[in-house]
Structure formats: structure tokens, C-alpha cells
Amino acid sequence: MLGRLNHVAIAVPDLAAASAVYRDALGATLGEPQALPEHGVTVLFIDTGNTKIELLEPLGEGSPIAAFLEKNPAGGMHHICYEVDDIIAARDRLKASGARVLGDGNPRIGAHGKPVLFLHPKDFFGTLVELEQV
Ligand SMILES: CC[C@@H](C(=O)O)C(=O)SCCNC(=O)CCNC(=O)[C@H](O)C(C)(C)COP(=O)(O)OP(=O)(O)OC[C@H]1O[C@@H](n2cnc3c(N)ncnc32)[C@H](O)[C@@H]1OP(=O)(O)O
Numbered sequence: 001m002l003g004r005l006n007h008v009a010i011a012v013p014d015l016a017a018a019s020a021v022y023r024d025a026l027g028a029t030l031g032e033p034q035a036l037p038e039h040g041v042t043v044l045f046i047d048t049g050n051t052k053i054e055l056l057e058p059l060g061e062g063s064p065i066a067a068f069l070e071k072n073p074a075g076g077m078h079h080i081c082y083e084v085d086d087i088i089a090a091r092d093r094l095k096a097s098g099a100r101v102l103g104d105g106n107p108r109i110g111a112h113g114k115p116v117l118f119l120h121p122k123d124f125f126g127t128l129v130e131l132e133q134v
């Protein structure tokens with residue numbers, strides 16, 4: 001079930017400033033910012049060759065990362081995304097094991113145009129887990 005590491009996400013207060021630091025200080029090659037109002041974030045991906053870094057900032061009212069940034073105003077590691085080949089089978093297996101699938105439990109289309117789900121951080125050792133079907 002558990003596949004490759006698709007991305008590590010870092011929530012930031014200012015996406016433009018954070019991506020400039022990644023470009024200028026770390027020499028990162030930046031993807032284009034993507035506003036995703038349906039997810040309440042604007043994201044930008046950085047390809048590291050073996051995985052990706054997702055920088056994300058809140059977009060609009062009620063962003064799901066607003067409370068996280070209130071607690072971590074300078075930003076912080078927000079979630080980790082694993083790839084799965086069948087997100088419905090993964091969801092059903094996780095729910096059967098007692099894990100909490102966030103939202104209404106149905107996959108939504110994520111930044112890569114693929115179905116994604118999120119698992120409650122309290123069930124995975126303080127780490128918000130995202131699953132992406134590839
Ligand atoms: C762009 C699309 C997609 C992609 O394709 O990559 C994305 O990545 S979108 C990313 C943004 N969307 C999401 O994160 C959706 C899932 N997240 C949520 O539903 C919420 O963030 C949350 C996980 C339910 C937390 O919401 P929050 O408002 O912070 O609720 P609480 O304050 O009640 O938090 C409960 C509890 O969990 C701790 N917490 C919150 N966020 C995280 C986190 N990222 N990592 C670890 N722990 C987290 C929070 O501190 C609370 O703990 P206690 O205070 O100890 O109770």
C-alpha cells in the first residue's frame with residue numbers, strides 16, 4: 001500500500017518570500033505558484049529529484065492551515081505525502097484500522113490533478129499525512 005514519498009509540505013506565512021529564500025539561499029528551481037481556493041491554499045512545488053517540497057500559504061478565509069500558522073508564525077513542516085496506487089482501498093483499510101480520514105472521507109483532487117486524502121495527525125504521531133493516488 002505505502003508507496004513513494006511524493007512531497008514534504010512546509011506551511012509559510014509568505015510564499016513569495018519563502019520561495020525566494022529557497023531559490024537564492026538553497027539554489028532551488030521553483031515551480032509556478034498555484035492558487036487552489038478549493039483547498040484554501042496557494043502552493044509552489046520544488047523538485048529535488050528524489051521527491052518534492054511543497055511550500056504553501058493560506059488562501060482566503062477559513063484556510064485549513066490558518067490555525068497551524070497561528071501556532072507556528074514563522075512557518076513549519078506541515079504534512080508529508082505518500083503515494084498509493086488505490087486511494088479508495090487505502091482509505092477503507094485505514095478506516096477499518098480506526099484511523100481518522102479527514103473531511104467527508106472522499107478523495108479530492110489535489111495540486112497534481114490526482115485524488116488526495118488526509119489522515120488525522122493525532123493518529124500518525126503528530127504528523128499530518130496526505131495520500132495521493134498515482
Ligand atoms: C494543494 C492540495 C494538496 C496537495 O495536493 O498537496 C495539499 O497539500 S492541501 C494542504 C492544506 N490542506 C490540509 O491540510 C487539509 C487537511 N488538514 C486539516 O483538515 C486541518 O489542517 C487539521 C489537520 C484538521 C488541523 O486543523 P486545525 O484547525 O489546526 O485543527 P486543530 O487546531 O483542532 O488541530 C487538531 C490537533 O492537530 C494538531 N495539528 C494541526 N495541524 C497539524 C499538522 N499539520 N501537523 C501536526 N499536528 C497538527 C493541532 O496542533 C492540534 O493538536 P493539539 O493542540 O495537541 O490538540
Ligand SMILES: [Co+2]
Pocket residue numbers: 007009054079081130
Ligand atoms: Co500536499
